[in-house]
Each structure stands twice: as structure tokens, then as C-alpha cells.
């Protein structure tokens with residue numbers, strides 16, 4: 001089984017978000033970058049599936065060389081080889097077109113990625129890639145098993161889940177608890193150094209969106225503390241002061 | 246020129262987030278001197294669908310194929326693309342949600358449209374087409390210009406304050422061509438708490454963290470939620486520990502919610518949890534630790550024991566009725 005896992009290179013979940021150059025660039029100073037947490041679940045499940053069924057896991061990122069440490073980490077976790085499409089990931093359509101291009105040259109049985117990236121939170125890349133390749137896509141997938149050519153999986157729906165089965169190939173957007181995040185071990189880190197990380201150039205795609213500027217939310221006003229003895233007051237305050245009840 | 250609004254039907258009625266999308270689409274259509282047309286897939290009565298007029302739609306296309314009664318993003322995207330052709334729409338509006346994202350994505354690739362998700366206000370259509378969207382899980386905003394001919398906007402909850410009118414919108418049947426390949430997946434089982442209020446639609450959410458100390462202690466929280474007509478949520482460790490079902494998990498790696506009132510009970514307020522609730526209008530925090538970081542993000546705070554405070558709040562709500 002050939003699995004492609006697409007990972008995003010994103011600021012750590014605790015990173016302080018700020019901008020430079022007149023609010024047109026993300027300020028990377030002091031920010032730690034990580035494999036997108038949802039992508040990390042997809043990667044963990046891909047490695048488990050490879051252990052069960054054999055085959056290969058290729059990890060793919062659309063990004064510049066700053067993504068390399070994340071690709072190396074994915075190799076250390078258990079991916080066999082890595083591909084980086086050397087370009088700035090400008091928007092979902094652009095990224096999806098790059099992924100679809102790579103995928104169309106290799107016949108993957110499964111294309112896994114996170115349900116969304118935690119920078120732009122669009123949650124559309126899996127659907128775009130699926131449609132571009134003409135194969136089915138599902139998200140958010142929280143359980144996945146493979147038997148032969150068939151995938152059995154569960155999707156989260158409003159207030160519950162839905163269990164499905166479908167023939168491969170599939171594109172799936174993943175989330176917990178599909179697998180537990182994996183931490184690379186020493187052996188993994190050593191072997192990752194010798195695995196292939198291919199850098200390829202992007203295909204051209206028309207600009208569909210152009211970023212104009214960023215902004216931060218207005219600072220939160222201070223919190224009104226209600227003494228515990230008078231907790232009941234809250235209900236009246238929500239009605240008359242906050243006017244939300 | 247029309248704006249096509251894709252709506253979600255749940256148990257025969259238009260979901261609240263979709264009503265907001267209709268209103269958003271209607272206001273945008275007005276800005277562009279066009280009309281807002283609703284596309285509704287699934288079982289709903291004509292009386293229910295006519296209501297789309299209240300939120301500004303001029304007509305409703307209803308697809309009532311039996312095969313589409315069960316949520317199917319692949320087929321819905323196909324129908325949406327056909328409806329875009331039939332109405333000559335250049336803009337598609339839908340509520341941001343799991344289904345909305347999936348439908349938007351597949352339709353975007355079919356129509357070579359750009360999709361911008363998490364839109365928080367009406368676009369600036371004065372010169373070009375510029376939208377403001379939420380990014381970094383609510384920690385920032387970006388203004389982006391959309392260049393493609395067809396544009397798809399996923400609207401964030403509470404983007405606009407909906408104003409209703411007395412109008413009603415005529416409903417027409419719409420019969421799409423269905424593709425066999427969209428139905429290749431077999432639905433084996435659906436587990437759904439049908440009586441439960443959906444977290445993404447709820448106006449009030451009462452949410453519990455590790456401070457609730459165990460799955461058997463949830464009753465006081467459920468009582469308050471019941472009294473308020475609220476949905477219930479939880480922090481990640483709570484669903485990881487199986488104290489509560491996974492679909493209640495709120496935060497960076499769970500559901501993002503934007504209710505009018507979010508009441509956090511025994512949740513410390515880790516940055517990853519806050520990322521899922523920062524769209525809320527009013528945040529109430531109950532925590533016994535006055536230093537809990539959640540208070541910094543709250544509008545109202547009570548330093549106290551949840552097991553003392555929750556029953557008293559429930560009584561106060563009941564008495565205020």
C-alpha cells in the first residue's frame with residue numbers, strides 16, 4: 001500500500017501571533033514551527049497502517065526550506081521518503097493543485113492529511129485534492145482501518161459519528177483519535193538522515209486570492225469578578241448588562 | 246447576478262448557521278444589486294423553506310431526491326455546481342462547518358473558484374472583492390482579495406447580526422443529475438444523539454474541564470445546561486479520558502464554537518482551549534483558582550467550587566423565569 005501524507009508547517013499552538021512590514025507579513029521571530037497537529041495524527045496513523053500492511057509512506061509539504069526540519073521529523077517518525085514542493089504556500093487552491101500534481105504522477109492508495117491547517121483553518125485542501133484527482137474525499141476522519149482494497153472509517157458529524165466503508169483510493173482529512181501522536185526515537189532520528197528528501201519545483205497556478213493585510217483582534221476588556229457568595233447575580237448581569245441572555 | 250446560498254437542513258429545518266448564511270448572502274446580493282437564491286438539499290416542508298425569505302432570499306431551489314436525504318458532501322458539491330450553472334451565480338455563500346467546508350472544497354475544484362473560509366464580515370466590493378477572514382484559530386484576521394471569477398465564501402458564526410423581515414420566498418423544485426461515483430461509499434452506521442442541541446448551532450454552551458473531577462460528576466453541569474437550553478462541551482483531557490463523548494471536545498484540535506454565552510466550569514484556559522472559544526460573545530469562567538489563565542479571556546468570572554456554584558446558578562435561572 002502506498003500512502004501519501006501531506007503536512008503543513010505551522011506555528012506552535014502556543015505561539016504569540018504578530019505581524020511585521022505594515023501588517024503584511026507573519027512575524028516569525030521567536031516562533032517555533034511544528035508539523036500541523038491534525039497532520040501529525042494523519043502521519044501517525046499512516047505509519048501504523050504501514051506497520052500492519054507493509055508498503056510505503058511518503059510525506060509531502062508545499063513550502064520553503066524552513067519546512068525541512070518538519071519533514072525530517074516525519075521521516076524520523078517513520079515515513080520512508082519526503083517531497084517538498086519548493087514554494088510559498090499562498091492559498092488552499094494553490095497548495096491543493098501542487099499536491100494533486102504530485103499525486104497524479106504516483107498512484108497512491110491513500111492520501112492523508114489533517115482536517116485543517118492551524119494557520120488558515122480552511123479545512124478545504126483534502127476536498128480540493130480529491131476533486132482535482134477525481135477520487136472521493138472525506139473529513140474529519142477519526143478512525144481508519146484498511147482491509148484489502150477497502151477502507152472502513154468513521155467521520156465526526158454534528159453531535160456524533162458516521163461509519164463508512166469505501167474502496168481505495170481515497171483522500172482523507174484526519175483528526176484525533178485516529179492515532180496517538182508519535183515522538184521520534186533515537187534510531188528513527190538517525191535513519192531519517194539517510195532517507196530521501198526530494199525538492200521539486202511547483203507547477204504554475206493562477207493567483208486566486210491575494211493577501212492584503214493582517215490584523216489582530218481588539219484587546220479583551222477586563223473581566224468582571226463576581227464574589228462566590230453572590231454567584232446568582234451572574235444571571236441578572238447576563239440579562240441586563242451583557243444583554244446576551 | 247445572483248448569490249447562491251447553500252443551506253444545511255437538520256431534522257427538517259434550516260440550521261441556524263445556515264440562516265445566518267442566507268442573511269449574509271442577501272446583504273451581499275443587495276450590495277451587488279443582485280438576488281440571493283437558496284439551494285436546500287434534503288427533506289423539509291415548503292413552509293419551512295419559504296422562511297428563507299425572512300432572511301432575505303428571493304427564491305429557494307429545493308432538491309428532495311431520496312438518495313440525497315443522507316448527508317453526502319460529494320453529491321451535494323455536484324448539485325451545488327449544477328445550481329451555480331442554472332442560476333448563473335458568481336458567488337456562493339455557505340456556513341463554515343464540517344459539511345460546508347467539504348462541499349465548498351469539491352465545488353471550488355469543479356468551478357475553478359477560490360474558496361475563502363472563516364469570513365467575518367461583508368466583503369468590500371467597492372474596488373475588487375476583498376474579504377476579512379479569521380485565521381490562526383481566531384487569534385488574527387486577514388484581508389484577502391479574491392481574483393477568481395467564481396468565489397466561494399464560508400461564513401463564520403455570528404459574522405452578522407441577523408435582522409428578520411416578514412417576507413417569504415417561493416420554493417421551486419430543482420432536479421440535478423446525480424453521479425453514481427458520488428454514492429460509492431457505504432454508510433454502515435450513524436451514531437447520533439438526535440435530541441442533543443448541536444454545539445455549533447447553540448446560543449449558550451456550558452462546558453466542563455478536568456476540574457469536574459470525573460464522569461459521574463456531570464449532573465450539576467447538565468442541570469444548568471438544561472435550565473438555560475444550552476448545549477454541553479468539554480476540554481480535550483475530558484474527552485481524552487472518555488468522561489464525555491468526543492464530539493463535545495472544544496478547542497484548537499476540537500470544535501470551534503461561537504455562542505452568545507460560553508460558561509467554562511473547571512477549565513484552566515490553556516491557549517489551545519481558548520482558540521476554540523474566542524469567537525464567543527460573552528465568556529463566563531467558574532474556577533476555584535483565582536490565577537487560572539481563563540479569567541484573562543473572560544467577561545465574567547467567579548472564583549469558587551463548581552460543585553457549589555453550578556446548582557446555585559441553576560436555581561437562579563429557574564427562579565428568574
Ligand SMILES: Cc1cc2nc3c(=O)[nH]c(=O)nc-3n(C[C@H](O)[C@H](O)[C@H](O)COP(=O)(O)OP(=O)(O)OC[C@H]3O[C@@H](n4cnc5c(N)ncnc54)[C@H](O)[C@@H]3O)c2cc1C
Pocket residue numbers: 013037453454455456457479480481482483494495496497498499510511512513514515516517518521531532533534537549550551552
Ligand atoms: C497541540 C495541542 C492541542 C491541544 N488542543 C486542545 C483543545 O482543542 N482543547 C482543549 O481543551 N485542550 C487542548 N490541548 C490541551 C491544553 O493544553 C490543556 O491541557 C487542556 O485544555 C486543559 O484542560 P482542563 O482545563 O480541563 O484541565 P486543567 O488544565 O487540569 O484545568 C482544570 C482546572 O479546573 C480547576 N478546578 C479544579 N477543581 C475545581 C473545582 N472543584 N471547582 C472549580 N474549578 C476547579 C483548576 O483550578 C484548573 O484551572 C491541546 C494541547 C496541545 C499540546
